[in-house]
Amino acid sequence: MLGLDSLLIPAVLFFALGVIAQLIKSDLKFPEGMAKGISFYLLMAIGLKGGAELAHADLGVAFQAIFWAIVMGFLVPLIGYALLRFRDRIDAFNAAAITAHYGSVSAATFLTAVAFLEASQIAHESYPIIMMVIMESPAIIVGLILAAMARKKFSNPSADGSTNAASAPQMEWSPLLKEAFTNGSVILLLGSMIVGAIASPEAMEKVYPFSHEIFMGVLCLFLLDMGMEAAKRIKSFKNVGATLVAFGVIMPLIGGTIGVFVGVTLLDLSIGGSLLVAILGASASYIAVPPAMRFGVPEANPSYYLTLALGVTFPFNVVIGIPLFYQMATWYSGI
Amino acid sequence: MLGLDSLLIPAVLFFALGVIAQLIKSDLKFPEGMAKGISFYLLMAIGLKGGAELAHADLGVAFQAIFWAIVMGFLVPLIGYALLRFRDRIDAFNAAAITAHYGSVSAATFLTAVAFLEASQIAHESYPIIMMVIMESPAIIVGLILAAMARKKFSNPSADGSTNAASAPQMEWSPLLKEAFTNGSVILLLGSMIVGAIASPEAMEKVYPFSHEIFMGVLCLFLLDMGMEAAKRIKSFKNVGATLVAFGVIMPLIGGTIGVFVGVTLLDLSIGGSLLVAILGASASYIAVPPAMRFGVPEANPSYYLTLALGVTFPFNVVIGIPLFYQMATWYSGI
Amino acid sequence: MLGLDSLLIPAVLFFALGVIAQLIKSDLKFPEGMAKGISFYLLMAIGLKGGAELAHADLGVAFQAIFWAIVMGFLVPLIGYALLRFRDRIDAFNAAAITAHYGSVSAATFLTAVAFLEASQIAHESYPIIMMVIMESPAIIVGLILAAMARKKFSNPSADGSTNAASAPQMEWSPLLKEAFTNGSVILLLGSMIVGAIASPEAMEKVYPFSHEIFMGVLCLFLLDMGMEAAKRIKSFKNVGATLVAFGVIMPLIGGTIGVFVGVTLLDLSIGGSLLVAILGASASYIAVPPAMRFGVPEANPSYYLTLALGVTFPFNVVIGIPLFYQMATWYSGI
C-alpha cells in the first residue's frame, strides 16, 4: 500500500520546497531563462527516452496507444468545455482556451509520476511517453475550433443575417493549425523521439549521461521552480473565481478516470503504465498550450488558464492525483 | 606536507584563469544569468549532500556543531565591527554591513576547501556543512542590529532628546528579520538539506549523478567566473581605501584562527574537518549577505562590501587561507 | 565504407532537427543566453580534454602540429582572400573579414567530426585539438592586416600622395592584436588546456563526469540550436549573393584538402586524425572570429560573414564535408 510515504521522493519534496519558499515570501528566485532552459532539456530528454524504447516496441500496441491518445486528446477538452459552458457560467472563449489545456499533458506531472513509480520500483510501459507526444496537438486544435465557433456566433448573433459576412472576423485557419503542429514543444518532443528511435544505440549511449543520468536531478530543480510558480498563482484565485478553481480539481478527476480506463481496459497496460495514462488524462499543459491559446484565442484571459493549469491542477495532481490514480488503477485492474 | 602543489587542483586553477583573463582584459564573459544559475545549483547540491550525511550523523555532535556555528555567526562579526570602528575609522553603517559578510560563509571558498581535501585525500566530517547552513542567518541579524543602533544614535545624537521620537526613522524589524531567515540562499540550502535528510536513499541515488558527480566540474566553471569578478574588483581598491583592504586580509586570519580552535578543541574534529570550520570563520559571504545588506542597510556603500568579500578575502582564502589554516589545524591538533 | 549511415549520429540528427524546425517555421527557440552558456561549456570541456592528452603527448609531434597549425592559420585565409578579390568581385574589407573566418575553426564542426569518428569507432590522435586552439589567433591577425592594408590604400588611392598622412585613419594595432590573443574563446580554450595539462590526474577525474560524460549530450543540444541558426541565415542568401554562397562551399573544399595533406603527409597522422585536421582547414569559425572582425573591421558587413560561416559552410561540412574528407583521407593515405 502506497501512502504518504510515496510522496517523500525528491521531486515532490522539491516541489513542496518551492511552494513553501513562495508562501513565506522568500526572495528565492530562478535567474532569467533558467526555467525555460530546463524545460527545454526535459522535453529533449523525455523524447530521446521515448524514442529509444519505441525502437523496440510492439508496433501494434504502439498504434493502438497513439489512436487512444488522439481520442483522449479530443474527448477530454470537449467534456471540459461542456462543463464550463453549463448554464453559461464561463464565456465561450475562456471555456475554449481553458479546456484545451486539459486535453494536453503536463510533462512535469508526468515525470513526477514516473519518479513516483521508479522510487516504488513499479514497472511501467513506455507507450505513455509516445501518447504524451501525440496528445499535444489535438487539444490545441479542439481549443481553436471551439473558439472559432464562438467567434462566428458572436459576430452573427441572430440567424437573420443582419451582420454581413464581410464584417465577421475571418478565421485564419492555416496559421492556427500550423501552430498546433509546429508548436515548439511538439517539435522538440517529436524530433527527439525520432532521433532516439533512428540513431544507433551505441551512439545514443554517449548521450545517456546527459539525457538519462542527470535527468532526475534536473527534474528536481524544475519542480522547485514550478512549486514557486504554482504558489504564486494562489493569489489570483479570487480573480479567477470559485467556479474555475473547482473546475481545476474536478477536471483532473474526470480525465484521470478516463485515463485509468484507457490504460487498464483499452490498452491492457500494467498498473504503472495505467497510472501514466491517467496522468495524461488528468494533467493540464502549461508549456505547450498557453502560447498556442495566447496566439489563437486572444479573447480569453491568460490569467485564467495559467492559474488553473499551474496553480490548481498541477499541485493537485502531484500531491493527490498521482497516489489516487495509482490506487484507482490497482483497484480497477483487480476487478 | 602540503605546499604549492596542493593549489594545482582544477578548482583553484580555474579561479586563477578567471583572474588572469580579467587582468589581461580578455573579453571572456559569462552569459547573463549563468553565474546565478550555477550558484543556485551549487547551493542545492551542497544542501543535498549535507542532508544525506546528516541523516546518519551523531545528533549530539550535530547539535554541538550547530551551537558553535551560531556562536561563531554572532562572534566573528562583532569582532569585525570593533576592529572597523576602532578610532572611528569606518562609519557605523558601513562597518555594520561589511562585518555581517564575515559572519556568514562563502560557499565557493568552502567548496574549494573541500576540493583541496579531496584532492589530497584527507578525510573530513560533514558537520561543517550543517554549520555553513546555520551561519547564514546570525550574521545578517548582527548586521541589522548594529545598523539599527547606529541609526538610532544618528537621529538622536545628543542625549538631551531635542530630536523628537517621531522624526527618528522607525526601524521596521519584521521585514528585516524575515530577510534573515527567508533569504533565498538560506531557504535553498536549508530546504535541500531537509530534502536530502528525509528522502529515501534509493530515490536520492537517482539524483546523485546531477548533484554529486558533475558537481566538481560545475564548481570549476563557477570559480572561473568568480575569478573574473574578483579581479574586476581590484580596480575599486583605491576607492575602498587601504584600511578596508587591510581589514579584508586581517579579518579572515582572525576568523580562521577562531575556526581552527572551534574545530579542533570544541568539536574535536579531524584536521580536515577543522580546516572546513576555519573556512567557515575566515570566509565572507557574497551570495546571501549582500542582498540582505542592500535592503536592510541602504546607508552603507555596496561597493565597499562587495569589493572586500569578493575582491580581497575570497582570493586571499583560496590562495593563502586554505593551505595556511590546514597547516594551522595540523600544528594545533598536534599539540 | 562509410555512407549516409554515418550521418545517423545524434549530433547530426539534432542539427537536422534544428534546420527542419526553422524551415517549417516552428516557434521552437532557445532561451536567452543558453546558446552562449553551452558554447562556453563546450570550449572548456574540449580544452580540458586536449590538455589532459597533451600531458602525455609526444612533444616533438606536438610542436610539429603547432607549427603546421600556424601555417594553415595564415595560409588558408590568404588563399581565400585571393579568391574573393579575384577580378575585384568582393571589396577588400569584406574579403578580409570573411576570409579570417576560414583560417580559424568551428568548434562545433570539429566536435561533430569527433562524434562521427567515435560512433564509427575509428581512432584519432589528440594533436588536432591543440592545433584547433592554436589556429584561432593567426586567422584573426591575417584578417586585421589585410583590412589595414585596404584602409591604407583607400585613404591614399593614387600614389601621388595628395592625401596627407594625417588624414589617413591611423591603424591602432595594439588593441587589435590584443584582441587576437585575448579573445574570450582563445583564453577559455587555451586556459582550460593548460588546466587539463597541469592539474593532477586524480583531481581531474572528479571533473570528468561534467567535462567528458555529459559532453556528447550537451553537444547535441548545441547543434540543435546551431541548426536553427544556420537555417535562419538561408533567407539572407539573396542579400549575400551567389558569388559568396559559392565561396562558402568552395573554400571548405580547398581548406579540407590542405588539411588532409597536412594530416597524412606532414604530420603522419592516422585517417581519423587526418580527418580532424581536414576539418580544421575546412571549417569557418563563428564564435571566436566574428567579434574580432566586428571590432577590428567595422567596414565589413557582419551579415556576410555570419551567413557564410554559419549558414553555408557549417551545414556543408556537417553533411558533406565530414564524410567526404574521411574518404579523401582514406584514399590519400592508401596511396
Place this chain on the structure above:
Amino acid sequence: MEISTCTEKMVQIIANSTLEKSLKKTLKEVGVSGYTLFDVRGDGDSGDQSGHLEGDSNILMMVVVPLKTSQNLMEALNGYLKKGHHLMVFSVDAEVLTPSKFG
C-alpha cells in the same frame, strides 16, 4: 552644432512573446526594417508575466521611425488590440544621431 540629428518617433510595443513572429511581420509590412527587442517581465490585466514559461513572457519591441511610419504602425497595431491581444503601445519624441537610417 556640427552633428546633424533629426527628430523621429520612438515607438515601444509590449506584448506576449508569443506574438514576436507576428509583430515582426507587421513591422515589415509597414516598412520598418530595423528594430530592437528586449526580453522583459511584467504585470497587468492579463496577469503576472514572470518569464518562466513560454506563455508567460513579455517582449518589448522598440522602433525608431519617422512620424508617418509611426502612424501607420499604430494603425496596424490597433488591429491586434481589436482582436483582443494584450498590447501596450506608446511613442516618444526622439532626436536621432543616425539620420542616414531615415534617408
Place this chain on the structure above:
Amino acid sequence: MEISTCTEKMVQIIANSTLEKSLKKTLKEVGVSGYTLFDVRGDGDSGDQSGHLEGDSNILMMVVVPLKTSQNLMEALNGYLKKGHHLMVFSVDAEVLTPSKFG
C-alpha cells in the same frame, strides 16, 4: 487621425534587484496595476552592477501612468532615496495608443 491616443508619463526606475518586491508594493500603493520589468546591468556611485550575483544586479521598472499618479509615485520613491537606497528615477512624456488602460 482615427486612432485615439492620450498623453501620459512613462516613468523609469532603476534599482538594485533586491528592491523588486518592495517597489512592486509601492506601485500597488500608489495605484499602479501594470508595469514592465527589465533585468539590467549598470554602473554608478554604488559600484559595478554586473548581474553575476544577487546583490550585484539591477532592475529597471517602467510604468506608463497619468501625470497625477506619476507625481504620487515620485513622492513615494523619494522615501527610498531618503533612506539611502540608490535609485535612479526619471520620467518622459509618452503618447499612448491604449487609452483604455487609463479610463
Place this chain on the structure above:
Amino acid sequence: MEISTCTEKMVQIIANSTLEKSLKKTLKEVGVSGYTLFDVRGDGDSGDQSGHLEGDSNILMMVVVPLKTSQNLMEALNGYLKKGHHLMVFSVDAEVLTPSKFG
C-alpha cells in the same frame, strides 16, 4: 511641487556587444560615470542580431546626462559611425528625480 526634479537628456546607444568595453571607455572620457546596460536582440542593416553568439548580440546603453554632456557624447559616438561601426543613437528629454546625480 515639493519634489525637485531637473530636465536632462536620456541618451540610448544600441551597438553590437563587441563594442561594450570600448563604449564604456568613451563614456568615461566624456565624463559620464553612471550608465545602465541592457542585453538586447535586434535587426537592421547589419543583419539579424539573435543573441545566440558573441558576434551576434546587441547591447543598449542608456545614460541620463546634462545637455552639454549629451552633445559631447554624441560627438564622440559620431567617431564610431565614421569608422563604419553600426550604432543607433538617439536622445529623449527626461525629467529626473535624482538631481543630486548632476550636481
